[in-house]
Amino acid sequence: MRSIVPLAVIVLAACTTNQQAAEAASDHGRPPQATAIHGVTPGHKCATPGIEKFIGAAGTSQAGAAIKRASKAAVLRWAPPGYMLTMDYREDRVTVYLGPDRKVTKISCG
Numbered sequence: 001m002r003s004i005v006p007l008a009v010i011v012l013a014a015c016t017t018n019q020q021a022a023e024a025a026s027d028h029g030r031p032p033q034a035t036a037i038h039g040v041t042p043g044h045k046c047a048t049p050g051i052e053k054f055i056g057a058a059g060t061s062q063a064g065a066a067i068k069r070a071s072k073a074a075v076l077r078w079a080p081p082g083y084m085l086t087m088d089y090r091e092d093r094v095t096v097y098l099g100p101d102r103k104v105t106k107i108s109c110g
Contacts (some may be wrong), residue, residue, distance in 0.1 A: 041075070046072065046073040046094045046109035048071060048107060048108065051067055054066065055104055059098045059103060063104065067104075071107070071109065075092055077095045077096070079096065090110060093110060
């Protein structure tokens with residue numbers, strides 16, 4: 001029992017410190033630090049207009065980086081043929097589908 005009490009004090013102190021830091025930031029005219037929420041990365045929302053130019057390109061890390069930049073996504077997900085994907089929707093993710101020849105066949109957000 002004695003070892004649990006110090007651990008609880010440390011955990012509670014960490015929570016207090018984060019709250020104090022957020023309050024201090026807002027007191028200085030700055031917004032508090034944005035915290036990522038599942039499916040949402042602050043400042044990133046996938047958009048597909050203009051990324052159709054990558055259809056037919058080789059599925060390389062360079063192409064993936066370019067697609068990620070062009071779509072303004074925070075997360076890139078590759079989908080090779082036969083690969084199972086989760087059905088969760090993330091507005092900060094771009095999914096790049098590949099054909100059997102490892103070329104990009106489709107790009108979608110989510």
